[in-house]
Amino acid sequence: MTSLRQLQIFRAVARNLSYTRAAEHLNLTQPAVFTQVRQLQEHLGSALIERIGKRLFLTEAGEVVLATAQDVLDELDSMNMRLTELRGMARGRLRISVVSTAKYDIPRRLGDYCRKYPGIDVSLTVGNREELLERFAANEDDLYVLGTIPEELEADSRQYAENPIVVVAAPDHPLAGKQRVIASDLQGKAFIMREKGSGTRIATEGYFLGEGITPTIRMELGANEAISEAVMAGLGISVISRGSARLELQSGKLVELNVAGFPILRHWHVAWPKGKRISVGAEAFLAVLLEEH
CATH class of the missing domain: 1.10.10.10 (Winged helix-like DNA-binding domain superfamily/Winged helix DNA-binding domain)
Structure with a gap:
């Protein structure tokens, strides 16, 4: 059987x-x-x-x-x-998938949620944008956290937080001492970029296109930690989510450049397949996100 x-x-x-x-x-x-x-x-x-x-x-x-x-x-x-x-939330399961840049924010929010609902078993999956969209198509999770929801995605979604994109550099980078950086100052500078298809990469390419800049891409990396390490090592500058570099910026290991046109203001969205009846546990987590927003 x-x-x-x-x-x-x-x-x-x-x-x-x-x-x-x-x-x-x-x-x-x-x-x-x-x-x-x-x-x-x-x-x-x-x-x-x-x-x-x-x-x-x-x-x-x-x-x-x-x-x-x-x-x-x-x-x-x-x-x-x-x-x-x-059973009134005495037991249950909540499955969440988040893009890698949201992994610095969501655990804190989950902490509040788990203290309020200790009987809920939470599963958190972190991946890049492409991986999350594959999981979305397979309906593997209750909720998905993305920067931008693709127009073609059949999803219900809610915007819940700001996600500013900034330009960062090592403290001894030549641009770090400038009070104001204009777009042309970026021409010819080595960039450490996220992989193609990531939300941050899409926003960055939109900025370059609008400013008529052809970036010099020194390397592409798929993890924000690796990007921060490469920038701190002096290999180039990068455009990343401010939240993903929060600790490095606070400690002075990275500096945020005052670049014209930045920060690019994006938002975090939580989404689920259109028409899906989400669980009571997922509804409760949505309430946590939207209440803080």
């Missing part, structure tokens, strides 16, 4: 197309994950996953089982959500 646990494990393998990553996600051993998927295949009498070279692929039967598993597990989550509502 097919078990719910087998469906959960198969869904994790199918999403990651990796037994190892699925095992890490589920806190299981790789052999245990492989065994459960093999038993599921034997019970159903169909191969669900095939290996071509070093990569895994879903078979046609695997696609059918994944869609069904998703429906079954979503219904189970919905049932648990309704039962949690009946």
Whole structure:
């Protein structure tokens, strides 16, 4: 008989197309994950996953089982959500995915939330913009925190906080001593940039385009910590979320340049799939965000 646990494990393998990553996600051993998927295949009498070279692929039967598993597990989550509502927030689960630049802000807000609702089990996933949109499409979480909501995304959302984007440099950088930096001063300066597709990168490219500047990109990095370290090491200047560099700016390890046109004022948004009935735990966290806003 097919078990719910087998469906959960198969869904994790199918999403990651990796037994190892699925095992890490589920806190299981790789052999245990492989065994459960093999038993599921034997019970159903169909191969669900095939290996071509070093990569895994879903078979046609695997696609059918994944869609069904998703429906079954979503219904189970919905049932648990309704039962949690009946218990009045005594127990429950809240799953949140946030873009990497929001990981400095959301934990503080979660602290207040968890103290108020200690029975709620919170799962926080941090990723880049592309990873979050993939999770959104797969409906893996209750809430998603993004800088900008893509127009084509079928989502309900709320704006809850400002997210200013600033230009930062090492204290001994030539521009650090200028009281006012104009756009042309940035021409030819080495930049440390976020990866293409990130919200910060999109905002930065919009600024450069508007000012007619072609930036000199020395390197692209996908983590704000790595960018801060590179800037502090004198490898260039960068445009990042002020919140992500808060500690470095306060300690004087980085300085915020007074550049014309900055800060670029953006906002944090919390979103969820349009039409989705969010859990009572998610509604309570929304209230925490919007109350402070």
